Amino acid sequence: MKVLIAYYSETGNTEKIAKAIHEVASQNHESYLKRVNKVKVEDLFNSDLVFLGSACHDSNLAKPILRILKKIPISPNFKLAGFYTHSTYPPEKNKSLFEKWAGECSKTFEKLEREKEINFKGCFRCQGAPSPPIEMFIHKTIITDEEEWVEYLEEVKKHPNKLDLENAKKFAQDILN
Numbered sequence: 001m002k003v004l005i006a007y008y009s010e011t012g013n014t015e016k017i018a019k020a021i022h023e024v025a026s027q028n029h030e031s032y033l034k035r036v037n038k039v040k041v042e043d044l045f046n047s048d049l050v051f052l053g054s055a056c057h058d059s060n061l062a063k064p065i066l067r068i069l070k071k072i073p074i075s076p077n078f079k080l081a082g083f084y085t086h087s088t089y090p091p092e093k094n095k096s097l098f099e100k101w102a103g104e105c106s107k108t109f110e111k112l113e114r115e116k117e118i119n120f121k122g123c124f125r126c127q128g129a130p131s132p133p134i135e136m137f138i139h140k141t142i143i144t145d146e147e148e149w150v151e152y153l154e155e156v157k158k159h160p161n162k163l164d165l166e167n168a169k170k171f172a173q174d175i176l177n
């Protein structure tokens with residue numbers, strides 16, 4: 001099977017997930033790992049399965065990913081899986097903050113499944129350490145309580161961690177099987 005892993009990553013978190021998925025996919029398949037700016041919409045359709053990944057920006061997938069998704073025509077034979085990293089809390093820890101600051105990412109993929117009738121295989125997500133300006137923004141506007149902030153920052157800076165990478169590999173393996 002020809003597999004394409006295309007991703008948008010500014011600070012390397014999403015790239016780590018993309019590489020983990022590529023590692024699994026390349027074991028038994030012809031797998032290509034590419035930054036999304038090197039991918040044309042036609043490339044998506046030359047693959048049997050596409051993993052498309054993004055950093056979460058402004059509560060949704062990043063603009064370069066939204067742009068390529070917009071170009072996808074109605075295509076029931078197109079097999080797509082999504083992945084993204086975000087800095088806000090995971091839903092298990094704080095559902096409402098997750099929904100507000102990262103919830104649109106999964107919804108965008110699900111909307112695509114409905115509107116473009118694609119064969120959507122599901123979505124993987126995990127936390128990713130924020131860059132210094134984003135860290136400052138979160139502290140100023142989202143997590144202002146000092147005690148909570150210290151705990152949040154200590155944890156988020158570890159991600160994506162070993163377990164996240166293992167979970168990403170398992171997600172990919174299940175789809176590839």
Ligand SMILES: Cc1cc2nc3c(=O)[nH]c(=O)nc-3n(C[C@H](O)[C@H](O)[C@H](O)COP(=O)(O)O)c2cc1C
Pocket residue numbers: 008009010011012013014015054055056057058059060085086087088089101102127128129130131134
């Ligand atoms: C411009 C910008 C906007 C961001 N907006 C959000 C956001 O709305 N919600 C969130 O959870 N994280 C947000 N983040 C944090 C990133 O999603 C997070 O750090 C991610 O892991 C970065 O992935 P990357 O290292 O692959 O670029 C933002 C980061 C940047 C640079």
